[in-house]
Amino acid sequence: MSSFRQIYLTLAWRNIWRNKKRTLITMGSVVFAVVLAVLLNSVKEGILVKMQENSVNYFSGAIQIQNPEYWDEKTLENSFEFHDSLGQQVISHTGVSKFTTRLESFILAASDSLTKGALILGIDPQKESKLTKLEDKLVAGTYFGKDDKSVILSSGLAEYLTLEVSDTLVILGQGYHGVSAAGKYPICGLVKHASPELNKQVLYLPLKETQHLFGAYDRCTSMVLGIDNINKAEQIAKELQSNIQGVAVMDWKTLLPELNQMLESERAESAIFLVILYMLISFGIFGTILMMLMERQYEFGVLVATGMRRLKLSGIVVMENIFISVLGAIIGTLLSIPAVLYFHKFPVKLGGDLRDAYENFGFEPIFYFSIEPHIFYSQTVVVFFIALALSFYPIIKLLNLDPIKAMRN
Structure with a gap:
């Protein structure tokens, strides 16, 4: 045959x-x-x-944990108090490899003669760099040191404000429970995001200093998770939501519906x-x-x-x-x-x-x-x-x- x-x-x-x-x-x-x-x-x-x-991987994260009311009204009033027990519960879940906490708000960033609306991200420098590789995006200056009170600007925002490393940035905004938020910070570094939109409006400040600036001590607006397989983001988000009460757990498809x-x-x-x-x-x-x-x-x-x-x-x-x-x-x-x-x-x-x-x-x-x-x-x-x-x-x-x-x- x-x-x-x-x-x-x-x-x-x-x-x-x-x-x-x-x-x-x-x-x-x-x-x-x-x-x-x-x-x-x-x-x-x-x-x-x-x-x-x-x-996703370099900014929003595959999954975020927020106050249930924060997604509809992104204000510091809808932030939540972060406890280490929540971090332990999240990191022990199968598929979750790392996490970081952020305190986000919109502020006015100003130089001597120019101002621009910007998004300020209060971050844990070490955890943020592990999750989003922020330190690798530095194009000038240095990354945050221990107990740092300086700021890192996206290069597009720095160019608009005509600021460079070692210059001073003025931040004006509204803090937690309506308190006035104002501060002057030296610029320690500049980062360049691949997304042109992000590169024109984002600046970073250490989380502790951001909480002090806004009077939102021990609070954060989001907990950003890194996972082993991004294709399982929806499944992991549902599992976390069923295990953790009083928070909203959202995968990247919910966070970035347009994308x-x-x-x-x-x-x-x-x-x-x-x-x-x-x-x-x-x-x-x-x-x-x-x-x-x-x-x-x-x-x-x-x-x-x-x-x-x-x-x-x-x-x-x-x-x-x-x-x-x-x-x-x-x-x-x-x-x-x-x-x-x-x-x-x-x-x-x-x-x-x-x-x-x-x-x-x-x-x-x-x-x-x-x-x-x-x-x-x-x-x-x-x-x-x-x-x-x-x-x-x-x-x-x-x-x-x-x-x-x-x-x-």
């Missing part, structure tokens, strides 16, 4: 090279489409994943484009099948007339079709791997007006490429099933073949 299968495979392989030009043209179209699909899929997924990382909707819509658009691309591949493969059936009608008629079973003949034709399609997909995938690896290591940085346009819309002006394995092997799998689906046409034609008419034609 195995020898017969080997014979059929050999026949199918030899048959596709009887007309080398047609085979190479069809295979070339599949190669081109697969390379294009891999590159587009890689850059699209790379950009979306980086966008998610910039907003989640945008990611879903972008992936849907990418899927639609890939469907159109694969439809073009399908037409190319189907055209090859039609030409092959027309050219070899006499041959098929003779084979059936001399006793070859139609089902076995159909199997050989199906194998020919799969050989051409899958071989093209494999070659296309192999050709795309070096390009994707190169652009993954050296992302495409936009310049000029295009860069400004991206930043104005709040996007990082860099094209990242993803190297997730499914981006590569999924193309071959899809092309295989396309070839398999299109093979039903020659099967039906050959099962209904009239050898007399075929030989006359």
